[in-house]
Amino acid sequence: MKFSISALFCLLAVSPALGQTFRNPVLWNDLADNDVFRVNDTFYYSASTMHYSPGAPILQSKDLVNWEYIGHSVPTLDWGSKYDLANGTNAYVKGIWASTLRYRESNGLFYWIGCVEFSTTYIFTAPSITGPWTQSSSIDNCYYDAGMLIDDDDTMYVAHGGGTISVSQLSPDGLSEVSTQVVFTSPSDVGYIEGSRMYKYNGSYYIFNTRPADAQFVLKSTNGPFGPYVVKELLADIEGPIVGGGVPHQGSLVDTQKGDWYYMAFEDSYPGGRMPVLAPITWGSDGFPILITVNGSWGTSYEYPLPPFPVPDLNGTDLFKETKLGPQWEWNHNPDVTKFSVGNGLKLETVTVTDDIYEARNTLTHRILGPTSSGTILLDYKKMVDGDRAGLALFRDVSAWIGIVNSGSDFKVSFWNGMTLNSSTWTTSSPGSEIASVPITNGTGKIWLRAFVDVQPGQVDTGLFFYSTDGVGYTQLGSFTLNNDWEFFMGYRYAIFNFAVIELGGSVEVDSFSLDAPGLTTTG
Incomplete structure (x- = not known):
């Protein structure tokens, strides 16, 4: 749709x-x-x-x-x-x-x-x-x-x-x-x-x-x-x-x-x-x-305790133009600081050879904004190498992502689900699997990826994943039931990732990240 x-x-x-x-x-x-x-x-x-x-x-x-x-x-x-x-x-x-x-x-x-x-x-x-x-x-x-x-x-x-x-x-x-x-x-x-x-x-x-x-x-x-x-x-x-x-x-x-x-x-x-x-x-x-x-x-x-004092809105677009990341960003574990840069967009080089996002270094996270919101990245994937996976995840102890997979001879948009951590050892129980994919045929080397969340507690909490080739019309590729157990303590985050499955050497550039609440709309 x-x-x-x-x-x-x-x-x-x-x-x-x-x-x-x-x-x-x-x-x-x-x-x-x-x-x-x-x-x-x-x-x-x-x-x-x-x-x-x-x-x-x-x-x-x-x-x-x-x-x-x-x-x-x-x-x-x-x-x-x-x-x-x-x-x-x-x-x-x-x-x-x-x-x-x-x-x-x-x-x-x-x-x-x-x-x-x-x-x-x-x-x-x-x-x-x-x-x-x-x-x-x-x-x-x-x-x-x-x-x-x-x-x-x-x-x-x-x-x-x-x-x-x-x-x-x-x-x-x-x-x-x-x-x-x-x-x-x-x-x-x-x-x-x-x-x-x-x-x-x-x-x-x-x-x-x-x-x-x-x-x-x-x-x-x-x-x-x-x-x-x-x-x-x-x-x-x-x-x-x-x-x-x-x-x-x-x-x-x-x-x-x-x-x-x-x-x-x-x-x-x-x-x-x-x-x-x-x-x-x-x-x-x-x-x-x-x-x-x-x-x-x-x-x-x-x-109000005191007269209202406005602050910059959490909604907005980060173009990564500053010389360092803003304080709203945090990495999953310590990053390899030699493998990323900001100032003219966010450049992420692959750091880890793995098929598991939980083992991949330099995954950059941003808190979701409840009760509903969407996060959108504009991804330049032209420098990915064979086997690389890059994109946007809803990240927690049970995760899902939408991204680009370089299959060697071609690129595809892929939706993965089922990435899971063991709740007693916090090691990976499952690296997940591909649920759906679509070949990329436009050849521009750029794509918009979006994750939408509804985290109002006490209901079936949902994540939806979309892609767009023009930033206007979005196609849904996957859906995901969020895990509402407390043992991981931290809530879901948007996560921007890039990891290698075969060998290091590839990179991607993220031109922008946009946070929108309440998120999903059908017009505009």
């Missing part, structure tokens, strides 16, 4: 002002385990990225609702060859889990702290939120699900742990551990808790914890950062604002310059991922925070 789908966007378009109310989620992007904090009149947001590189994306906002990507705290996942997809190894679902980010006014440094693979805690610092970020030290102790507090006297503390919560005091430079102490062991009526965030309010110390994935608890101490702490439930089993999604939980507390408080949680919304949702907080007479609900549920809409 044929579709005419517009791909004309403006990179400088701004988010529409929503008056004095906003709707949840504040961003239909997979941005889990957030740590949100304020420096003067600017809010910053850090999130988990597991095996994607660079890691720990940073977003900024002036109003807590409209967010833009500005960088990453971890430039390279420098933790062994598996993070390079080398020697037959991989780091799927490893890497950066819940971590913490703060600004320390006394020395003008930003600190990112995170535990990798339950063993070592790494500390990265930067003189500016946009970098340069460097690994400054490591601690031979896992600050699991870390939450940092810089106290009024400039002492740095980190709350961390699962089930048993500890607080560690850092050295004056914030780069090593002075002491650590267990401050709370969760009782049976609370259950297993994790996802620590640490705060100080009106002289009391608070540790914010989640019981995944249905409740949120607050620990409070009036006797200093090492407790003792008492616990109170903030929420449990309430309905979230995303239809079909889970219970909002984890995340962080943040205050505005006006003195108002908000809770930025995430809501499980697979297969898209975990989406940020925002709600106001008040403080009770007992000193514990109280979530402001709407008819007993997390509201789909609230008043």
Whole structure:
């Protein structure tokens, strides 16, 4: 079937002002385990990225609702060859889990702290939120699900742990551990808790914890950062604002310059991922925070915390004209930096000889925009060599792609389905198979490839794949049922790939990537 789908966007378009109310989620992007904090009149947001590189994306906002990507705290996942997809190894679902980010006014440094693979805690610092970020030290102790507090006297503390919560005091430079102490062991009526965030309010110390994935608890101490702490439930089993999604939980507390408080949680919304949702907080007479609900549920809409401040729209076209990739992009594992370039489009040389996209280096990913959107690339495939495969995937632990296959004597547009990772070892269960193909006869050497997604949870979530030889009329070549299991943690992404099946030496150029929400249209 044929579709005419517009791909004309403006990179400088701004988010529409929503008056004095906003709707949840504040961003239909997979941005889990957030740590949100304020420096003067600017809010910053850090999130988990597991095996994607660079890691720990940073977003900024002036109003807590409209967010833009500005960088990453971890430039390279420098933790062994598996993070390079080398020697037959991989780091799927490893890497950066819940971590913490703060600004320390006394020395003008930003600190990112995170535990990798339950063993070592790494500390990265930067003189500016946009970098340069460097690994400054490591601690031979896992600050699991870390939450940092810089106290009024400039002492740095980190709350961390699962089930048993500890607080560690850092050295004056914030780069090593002075002491650590267990401050709370969760009782049976609370259950297993994790996802620590640490705060100080009106002289009391608070540790914010989640019981995944249905409740949120607050620990409070009036006797200093090492407790003792008492616990109170903030929420449990309430309905979230995303239809079909889970219970909002984890995340962080943040205050505005006006003195108002908000809770930025995430809501499980697979297969898209975990989406940020925002709600106001008040403080009770007992000193514990109280979530402001709407008819007993997390509201789909609230008043803006501050006057709306527009940011560049996530919709748009990236022509890859800058000298480096924008902060909205992340590679599947660390890339081989000698095998790609940007500035006049995106050039991808083949790096890996494989028939498995999960083993192919230099696969470039972009978060999908929910609840529906489409991603489109304009691909120049003239320099592909025999056996090469290049195109656009919907990428997760169960994947599918549309692309160009060089069969030696000719090219074809091909749709592949069934690429699957084993959910216990995260090795490839199946490299997939070709479902449909069409010979290319126009001979221009360029083609438009499109993937459309509907990731509204609680339904049969669908991916559709199209191609076009003129960028106007699109033909559907395949469809795909998205996997909505949670175990991979990360949601689906658009992924641009190029790998060799026979030998290295080929390359492709991507002239543009366009993101369109709500995505599929039949006119224009």
